[in-house]
Amino acid sequence: MADSAQAQKLVYLVTGGCGFLGEHVVRMLLQREPRLHEIRVFDLHLGPWLEDLKTGPVQVTAIQGDVTQAQEVTAAVAGAHVVIHTAGLVDVFGRASPKTIHEVNVQGTQNVIEACVQTGTQFLVYTSSMEVVGPNTKGHPFYRGNEDTPYEAIHKHPYPRSKALAERLVLEANGRKVRGGLPLVTCALRPTGIYGEGHQIMRDFYRQGLRLGGRLFRAVPASVEHGRVYVGNVAWMHVLVAREMKQRAALMGGQVYFCYDASPYKSYEDFNMEFLGPCGLRLVGTRPLLPYWLLVLLAALNALLQWLLRPLLLYAPLLNPYTLAVANTTFTVSTNKAQRHFGYEPLFSWEDSRTRTILWVKATEGSAQ
Numbered sequence: 001m002a003d004s005a006q007a008q009k010l011v012y013l014v015t016g017g018c019g020f021l022g023e024h025v026v027r028m029l030l031q032r033e034p035r036l037h038e039i040r041v042f043d044l045h046l047g048p049w050l051e052d053l054k055t056g057p058v059q060v061t062a063i064q065g066d067v068t069q070a071q072e073v074t075a076a077v078a079g080a081h082v083v084i085h086t087a088g089l090v091d092v093f094g095r096a097s098p099k100t101i102h103e104v105n106v107q108g109t110q111n112v113i114e115a116c117v118q119t120g121t122q123f124l125v126y127t128s129s130m131e132v133v134g135p136n137t138k139g140h141p142f143y144r145g146n147e148d149t150p151y152e153a154i155h156k157h158p159y160p161r162s163k164a165l166a167e168r169l170v171l172e173a174n175g176r177k178v179r180g181g182l183p184l185v186t187c188a189l190r191p192t193g194i195y196g197e198g199h200q201i202m203r204d205f206y207r208q209g210l211r212l213g214g215r216l217f218r219a220v221p222a223s224v225e226h227g228r229v230y231v232g233n234v235a236w237m238h239v240l241v242a243r244e245m246k247q248r249a250a251l252m253g254g255q256v257y258f259c260y261d262a263s264p265y266k267s268y269e270d271f272n273m274e275f276l277g278p279c280g281l282r283l284v285g286t287r288p289l290l291p292y293w294l295l296v297l298l299a300a301l302n303a304l305l306q307w308l309l310r311p312l313l314l315y316a317p318l319l320n321p322y323t324l325a326v327a328n329t330t331f332t333v334s335t336n337k338a339q340r341h342f343g344y345e346p347l348f349s350w351e352d353s354r355t356r357t358i359l360w361v362k363a364t365e366g367s368a369q
């Protein structure tokens with residue numbers, strides 16, 4: 001859709017642009033994409049912070065909309081050069097029904113693809129997830145794997161299943177002719193567990209630690225490594241892919257890339273302590289305080305309670321059989337595919353990522369010190 005005269009004045013659409021990752025993508029585009037003319041921020045719930053962005057040189061268009069509504073998506077996509085599709089229902093706790101997760105994550109993605117085809121938008125970047133690969137519920141470790149590492153992916157849970165289906169739709173759409181006859185170019189980015197400013201689960205752990213008198217109790221063995229990546233670097237990868245995929249369509253089209261940076265390999269809890277420790281919390285125990293069989297039992301009990309209470313109230317604790325399995329299975333990536341294909345280098349060092357996250361945690365509400 002963009003001819004060479006227009007190429008210097010780009011219109012981007014970010015779906016889910018008011019979410020944790022989406023907000024970082026929007027801000028990163030404004031800082032690091034000099035050819036940006038307009039950025040459309042499409043979300044079910046618009047954030048008030050968007051107003052502050054409207055005073056700058058780039059036109060910021062806020063669109064309150066729902067990806068499950070095809071007409072709303074098509075109207076938002078029309079005239080955009082690039083779509084960065086981060087919108088999704090991130091739920092591994094049973095808050096939403098499997099049907100709703102499917103509608104938002106799979107049908108919503110199909111709507112985005114069809115909108116690109118109908119309106120002539122040629123470039124689509126999809127935020128997938130490491131969960132498309134694993135960890136699987138059999139507990140098989142994925143140790144420093146890359147995009148080509150064989151692994152038995154099992155998608156029984158609605159969230160990873162929906163992400164896997166959506167990713168497949170995006171990759172299969174690569175090469176489809178969009179309005180005007182040009183081929184659609186698609187890529188999928190697979191972040192591991194994202195952390196950084198705005199990370200709701202980190203905030204929840206912090207608050208829980210404060211309630212427990214500045215302590216958290218170890219539940220996962222320190223030897224289980226869990227892949228994590230800083231939100232600023234994930235956002236930067238999205239911006240770079242979107243920028244480079246036009247020049248390198250033959251190489252990048254239809255490809256998947258894990259999101260990675262220099263964040264250390266640690267267990268989920270030990271990694272969180274990199275931020276929560278300096279905010280005054282302490283992780284009690286060098287080994288899990290409760291035996292694994294008891295955690296399995298508690299997780300199953302939580303699942304049963306969720307099912308029994310569903311007609312009355314929503315009971316959705318962090319611990320359930322799925323989250324226990326994910327947290328207890330090593331899943332780490334080690335790859336340089338993004339560097340080889342489009343020159344990605346993390347924008348934020350581990351020290352920067354850590355400092356920024358600590359400052360954010362401290363600012364969320366007074367530190368425990």
Ligand SMILES: NC(=O)C1=CN([C@@H]2O[C@H](COP(=O)(O)OP(=O)(O)OC[C@H]3O[C@@H](n4cnc5c(N)ncnc54)[C@H](O)[C@@H]3O)[C@@H](O)[C@H]2O)C=CC1
Nearest residue numbers: 016018019020021043044066067086087088129191193194
């Ligand atoms: N948080 C994480 O650790 C990881 C997240 N991801 C993926 O990254 C993407 C963003 O995730 P987060 O920022 O963490 O989640 P988030 O929940 O903070 O952001 C998702 C955004 O999508 C919007 N949204 C949800 N349903 C919508 C609908 N029907 N129509 C329009 N907008 C809708 C929400 O309002 C929200 O602003 C998701 O696709 C998720 O699957 C992938 C790997 C790890």
Ligand SMILES: CC(C)CCC[C@@H](C)[C@H]1CC[C@H]2[C@@H]3[C@H](O)CC4=CC(=O)CC[C@]4(C)[C@H]3CC[C@]12C
Nearest residue numbers: 090092129131193219268318319323324326327
């Ligand atoms: C008390 C329990 C034993 C520990 C609970 C921790 C869990 C809540 C989290 C452990 C691993 C997280 C997931 C992982 O980082 C991969 C993810 C990728 C996504 O695409 C979405 C989020 C998540 C599923 C993430 C969710 C929280 C954990 C299960």
